[in-house]
Amino acid sequence: MASEDVKNSPATVVFDTEAANSLLKELRSTVIAGKTKSYEWRASQLKSLLKMVEDRDKEICDALFSDLSKPEMEAFIHEIAMIKASCKLALKKLKDWMKPEKVKTTLGTFPSSAEIVPEPLGVVLIISAWNYPFLLSVDPVIGAIAAGNAVVLKPSEIAPAMSSLLAKLFGEYLDNSAIKVVEGAVPETSALLEQKWDKIFYTGNGRVGRVIMAAAAKHLTPVVLELGGKSPVLVDSDIDLTVTAKRIVSGKWGCNNGQACVAPDYIITTKNYAPVLIDSIRHQLVKFYGEDALNSLDLSRVVSSNHFARLTKLLDDDRVSGKIIHGGQTDMSSLKIAPTIVLDAPEDSLIMNEEIFGPLLPIITVDKIEDGINFINSRPNPLAAYLFTNKKQLKEEFVSNVSAGGVLINDISLHLMVDTLPFGGVGDSGMGAYHGKFSFDAFSHKKAVLHRSFFGDAPARYPPYTPGKLRLLKALLDGSILGIIRALFGWS
Amino acid sequence: METDLEADLKELRQVFNSGKTKESSWRISQLHGLLHLLEDRENDISMALKQDLGKHHVEAYRDEIGTVVKSVNYALKNLKQWMAGKKASLPLAAFPSKAELLHEPLGVVLIISSWNFPIGLSLEPMIGAIAAGNAIVLKPSELAPSCSSFLAETIRDYLDNSAVKVIEGGSAIGERLLEHKFDKIFFTGSTRVGRSVMSAAAQHLTPVTLELGGKCPAVVDFFSTSRDADMATKRIVWGKFGACAGQACIGIDYVLIEKKYASNLVELLKKYITQCYGDGPTGSHSMSKIINKKHFSRLKSLIDEPRVKSSIVHGGLLDEESLFIWPTILVDPPLDAAIMMEEIFGPLLPVITLERIEDSIEFIRARPKPLALYAFTKDEHFQKGLISETSSGSIMFNDVILQYAVDTLPFGGVGESGFGRYHGKYSFENFSHEKVVVMRSFLIDFWFRYPPWDDKKLQLIKSGLRFDYLGVVLIALGLKSKA
Numbered sequence: 020m021a022s023e024d025v026k027n028s029p030a031t032v033v034f035d036t037e038a039a040n041s042l043l044k045e046l047r048s049t050v051i052a053g054k055t056k057s058y059e060w061r062a063s064q065l066k067s068l069l070k071m072v073e074d075r076d077k078e079i080c081d082a083l084f085s086d087l088s089k090p091e092m093e094a095f096i097h098e099i100a101m102i103k104a105s106c107k108l109a110l111k112k113l114k115d116w117m118k119p120e121k122v123k124t125t126l127g128t129f130p131s132s133a134e135i136v137p138e139p140l141g142v143v144l145i146i147s148a149w150n151y152p153f154l155l156s157v158d159p160v161i162g163a164i165a166a167g168n169a170v171v172l173k174p175s176e177i178a179p180a181m182s183s184l185l186a187k188l189f190g191e192y193l194d195n196s197a198i199k200v201v202e203g204a205v206p207e208t209s210a211l212l213e214q215k216w217d218k219i220f221y222t223g224n225g226r227v228g229r230v231i232m233a234a235a236a237k238h239l240t241p242v243v244l245e246l247g248g249k250s251p252v253l254v255d256s257d258i259d260l261t262v263t264a265k266r267i268v269s270g271k272w273g274c275n276n277g278q279a280c281v282a283p284d285y286i287i288t289t290k291n292y293a294p295v296l297i298d299s300i301r302h303q304l305v306k307f308y309g310e311d312a313l314n315s316l317d318l319s320r321v322v323s324s325n326h327f328a329r330l331t332k333l334l335d336d337d338r339v340s341g342k343i344i345h346g347g348q349t350d351m352s353s354l355k356i357a358p359t360i361v362l363d364a365p366e367d368s369l370i371m372n373e374e375i376f377g378p379l380l381p382i383i384t385v386d387k388i389e390d391g392i393n394f395i396n397s398r399p400n401p402l403a404a405y406l407f408t409n410k411k412q413l414k415e416e417f418v419s420n421v422s423a424g425g426v427l428i429n430d431i432s433l434h435l436m437v438d439t440l441p442f443g444g445v446g447d448s449g450m451g452a453y454h455g456k457f458s459f460d461a462f463s464h465k466k467a468v469l470h471r472s473f474f475g476d477a478p479a480r481y482p483p484y485t486p487g488k489l490r491l492l493k494a495l496l497d498g499s500i501l502g503i504i505r506a507l508f509g510w511s
Numbered sequence: 512m513e514t515d516l517e518a519d520l521k522e523l524r525q526v527f528n529s530g531k532t533k534e535s536s537w538r539i540s541q542l543h544g545l546l547h548l549l550e551d552r553e554n555d556i557s558m559a560l561k562q563d564l565g566k567h568h569v570e571a572y573r574d575e576i577g578t579v580v581k582s583v584n585y586a587l588k589n590l591k592q593w594m595a596g597k598k599a600s601l602p603l604a605a606f607p608s609k610a611e612l613l614h615e616p617l618g619v620v621l622i623i624s625s626w627n628f629p630i631g632l633s634l635e636p637m638i639g640a641i642a643a644g645n646a647i648v649l650k651p652s653e654l655a656p657s658c659s660s661f662l663a664e665t666i667r668d669y670l671d672n673s674a675v676k677v678i679e680g681g682s683a684i685g686e687r688l689l690e691h692k693f694d695k696i697f698f699t700g701s702t703r704v705g706r707s708v709m710s711a712a713a714q715h716l717t718p719v720t721l722e723l724g725g726k727c728p729a730v731v732d733f734f735s736t737s738r739d740a741d742m743a744t745k746r747i748v749w750g751k752f753g754a755c756a757g758q759a760c761i762g763i764d765y766v767l768i769e770k771k772y773a774s775n776l777v778e779l780l781k782k783y784i785t786q787c788y789g790d791g792p793t794g795s796h797s798m799s800k801i802i803n804k805k806h807f808s809r810l811k812s813l814i815d816e817p818r819v820k821s822s823i824v825h826g827g828l829l830d831e832e833s834l835f836i837w838p839t840i841l842v843d844p845p846l847d848a849a850i851m852m853e854e855i856f857g858p859l860l861p862v863i864t865l866e867r868i869e870d871s872i873e874f875i876r877a878r879p880k881p882l883a884l885y886a887f888t889k890d891e892h893f894q895k896g897l898i899s900e901t902s903s904g905s906i907m908f909n910d911v912i913l914q915y916a917v918d919t920l921p922f923g924g925v926g927e928s929g930f931g932r933y934h935g936k937y938s939f940e941n942f943s944h945e946k947v948v949v950m951r952s953f954l955i956d957f958w959f960r961y962p963p964w965d966d967k968k969l970q971l972i973k974s975g976l977r978f979d980y981l982g983v984v985l986i987a988l989g990l991k992s993k994a
Contacts, residue, residue, distance in 0.1 A: 095972070133919065225716060233713040237710075239706060239709065269962070273961070308963075425949070426946060428949065441945060446618075446716070482797035483787065493577060
C-alpha cells in the first residue's frame with residue numbers, strides 16, 4: 020500500500036523554499052518559451068488527461084477506496100465521470116474559448132475597433148481538498164491547462180493514496196516541464212505559498228483560506244477560494260415526501276457520507292411537519308443502507324482519526340447527545356459513524372455553529388416555514404442553500420432573500436454537475452467560480468485591445484484648452500452626432 | 512470619532528439588510544442623484560480639482576466629469592438588462608429543471624480611491640456599486656483634500672445618506688475601516704498600499720479588486736509619413752503630460768523606439784510640448800501640478816541622479832513653490848536607475864532606444880506587467896506579435912488612454928498592475944454575486960440515482976452521464992447489459 024511504501028523508503032528530499040524557488044524558475048522559463056500557449060499543447064495535455072482517466076480508472080477507484088472507503092459507484096459518478104466530462108467539454112470548446120471577443124466601440128472613440136483577448140496568467144498553484152481528492156485536483160487543472168498556464172498541483176495529504184497516485188499519473192501522462200505535482204503538508208505548502216504565483220486556486224476551509232489569501236496578498240496574486248459553510252435545507256410541508264426524503268438522504272449520506280462542501284448540513288422544517296419528515300428520512304435510510312448502516316459498504320468512512328474525533332466531539336455535548344433520534348453509533352477502529360439525526364440541538368451548540376462535514380444531520384424546527392428563511396439569513400452565507408416546496412411564493416421568497424453560492428429547489432447538489440453553471444461561493448463560502456467555461460475564465464486574463472487609426476483626430480483633445488474645445492468634448496462624450504456637428508461648426 | 516465610524520457601518524448594514532438598496536427604483540434614483548450632482552456642481556468640481564491638482568477646467572471636465580456622466584447614462588440605459596437573470600441551458604438528463612443566473616448585491620462595500628483623479632476614480636466605481644444594489648462607504652484620498660471634502664458634502668446632499676457614506680481621513684482611518692468586515696473592497700492606488708488592503712481583506716475573506724499601476728510603455732515604430740509622425744507625437748505628448756501631468760495609472764511612462772528614429776521623435780516631442788504647454792519655466796495653466804511636496808521630492812530625486820541628469824534633453828526645470836515640473840524628456844537614462852525601475856507618475860519622459868523595434872517585446876516581457884501598453888505602428892504582424900507575446904491590463908494601438916472611456920471594454924490590470932475589472936457592465940458584475948438558481952420538479956426521478964448500488968444501476972448511470980438516452984432505455988428494459 021502506498022502509505023507503507025513511504026514509511027519504508029529512504030529519506031526523501033525535503034521540499035523547502037529553495038526547492039520551491041527552483042521549481043518556479045523552471046516553470047517560468049517554460050512559460051516564457053511560449054510552450055503552454057499554443058492550442059496544440061493545451062489540446063494534447065487535455066487528451067492525455069482523458070486517456071489517463073480512461074486507462075487508469077481502476078487505480079483511481081482503489082485510491083479513493085483506500086483514502087475514504089468510497090463506494091465504487093460514488094467514485095465513478097462523482098469523480099471519474101465528472102472529470103471525463105470536463106475534459107471532453109474543454110477539448111470540444113477550446114477553440115471557441117480561445118477566440119477573441121469583438122466588442123462595439125462608441126462614437127467618441129471613432130474610428131476604432133476593439134476586442135477582448137484571453138491570455139494565460141502564467142504559473143498557477145492549485146491546492147486541493149481531501150474529500151473529492153481526484154475531482155477537486157483535476158478539475159481546476161483542466162481549466163488551468165485549457166487557459167494555457169503552467170501548473171503546480173498540491174493535493175491534500177489527508178488523502179495520501181490519491182496524492183501519490185496523482186504524482187505518479189501526472190508524471191506519466193502530462194508534460195513535466197509545465198505541470199507538476201508537489202506532495203506534502205504544512206511545510207511544503209508554506210514553501211509554495213512564499214513564491215509569487217500568477218493565480219492561486221484553493222479548495223478547502225475558511226481558516227486555511229485566510230492564510231492563503233494573506234500569503235497571496237504579499238505578491239498581489241489573485242485567488243479563487245472554494246470554501247464551505249453550513250448548507251441549509253428548508254423543507255416545507257407541501258412537497259412530494261418520498262422523493263424529498265430520497266433526495267435528502269442521497270444528497271447527505273450518498274455524497275462521501277456528508278463530507279462534501281455542498282452537503283446538506285442541517286434541515287429546517289415546521290414543528291408540525293417534523294415527525295412526518297423524520298419518519299420518511301429514516302425509512303429511506305434503511306432502504307438505502309440497511310438496518311446496520313454503520314457497516315454498510317455503500318457509505319464512505321470518515322477520512323481520518325482527527326476528523327473522527329472532531330465529529331464525535333460534536334455529539335459529546337450533553338445537550339446534543341440527548342437529542343439523537345436516529346443512529347449515533349460510532350466505530351473508531353474503522354473510522355465509521357452511522358447516519359445520525361439530531362432533533363433541535365441548541366442554537367449555540369458546536370454542531371449548530373461549525374460546518375459539520377460528516378454524517379450527522381441536525382433538524383431544527385420552527386413555528387412557521389418563513390421563519391426558516393430568517394434563520395438562514397442570520398448566519399454566514401453558505402455555499403449552497405436548498406428548499407423543498409411546491410409553493411411558488413415560497414420559492415420566490417427563498418430565491419430573492421437567501422444569499423448563497425447556489426440555490427437549489429427540490430433537489431440536492433445537482434447544480435455542480437452542470438458545466439454551464441458557475442460553481443463558487445459568496446461571503447464566507449468563498450470567492451470566484453469555476454466549471455466549464457468559468458474554469459477557463461478563472462485562469463485567464465481578459466486583455467482589452469483597442470485599435471485606433473491615425474485618421475481623424477479632434478484638435479479638441481489637445482491644449483491649449485479653449486471653451487470651443489470644451490463644447491466639442493462634451494458632445495463627443497455624450498455620443499450624440501448632432502451635438503458633435505453643432506460643436507464642430509460652433510453652433511452650440 | 513471612534514463610535515461614529517462603528518455607528519455609520521452599523522447603519523449601512525441595517526439599511527442593506529432592510530432590502531432598500533436592492534430595489535431597482537432606489538438604484539435608479541441614486542444614479543439620477545449622481546447625474547444631478549455632476550451637472551449642478553460642475554464648477555465646484557473644477558475648482559476643487561484646480562485647488563488640489565492645478566487641473567485645467569477642460570481636463571477636469573474631460574477626465575472626471577464628462578466620462579462619469581457618460582458612465583452613469585450607460586448604467587441607467589442598461590440597468591434593467593443587467594438586473595434581469597440570465598437563463599442557463601441544462602442537459603436533457605437534468606430534465607425537468609430550469610436554471611438561471613441571478614446577480615445579487617454583495618452587501619456593504621468599501622471603495623478607496625486615489626488622489627490623481629479624485630472625483631472620477633471615486634464616482635466611477637460607485638456607479639457599479641449602486642447599480643448592483645449595495646450600500647457603500649467611500650474613502651477618498653486625503654492627499655486631495657478639497658475634492659475629499661467636496662465629495663463628503665455633496666454626496667450627503669445628492670444621494671441617500673443612510674446607504675451611501677463618505678468617510679474622510681488618511682491612513683489611520685483607512686486602517687480602522689479595514690479592521691471591519693466588508694462584502695467587497697475596491698481599491699485604486701499604489702501596489703504598496705494594495706498589498707496591505709488585500710492582507711486586511713484576507714482576515715475577513717473579503718474579495719477585492721485592486722486597480723494599481725505600473726510602467727506603461729509606448730512602443731514607437733517607424734512612420735512613413737510626416738503626418739503620421741505628427742499625429743503619433745501629439746498623442747504621446749498628450750498621453751504623458753496631458754493626463755494629470757503624468758500622474759495617471761494609464762499614462763505613458765516611457766517610450767521605446769529604434770535608435771535611428773530617436774532624434775526625430777525627440778525634435779517632434781519638443782515641438783509639440785511647446786505648442787501645447789508654451790515655453791519657459793512659468794507654470795502652464797494647461798498642465799496639472801504635482802500633488803504634494805513628497806511626490807515633488809520623489810520626482811526631483813529621480814532626475815537628480817547624475818547618470819540620469821546627464822540624459823536630459825529637454826526640460827528638467829522644477830519649481831518647488833508652485834509644485835510644478837516642466838515637461839522633461841530624457842534619452843537612454845540607465846536602465847537600473849530608479850527612473851527606469853519605479854513607476855514615474857510625473858512629467859518625466861524617458862526615451863529608450865533599441866537596435867530593432869522588435870526588441871521591445873523582450874524588453875517589456877522582462878518587466879512587470881503594466882496596466883496599459885501602447886504601440887504606434889501600422890505593421891499588422893508587429894501588432895499581432897505585441898498582442899500575443901506581451902501581457903498587460905490592456906493594449907492600445909496608435910493612441911493612448913482612450914480605452915478608459917470605452918464602456919464595452921473591461922478596465923483592469925494583471926500581475927502587478929492589479930486584478931479585477933470594471934467599467935460598463937463589468938462595474939455591475941464587480942459588485943455583484945452571480946448566484947446560481949436551479950429549480951427541479953418532483954416528477955421523474957431516476958430510480959437508479961439511489962443506493963443500494965448494483966451493476967445494473969452503474970451501467971444506467973454510465974449511459975446517462977454520456978447522455979446516451981437510447982442506452983438508458985435499453986438497459987432499463989433489460990435489452991442491453993453494458994453501457
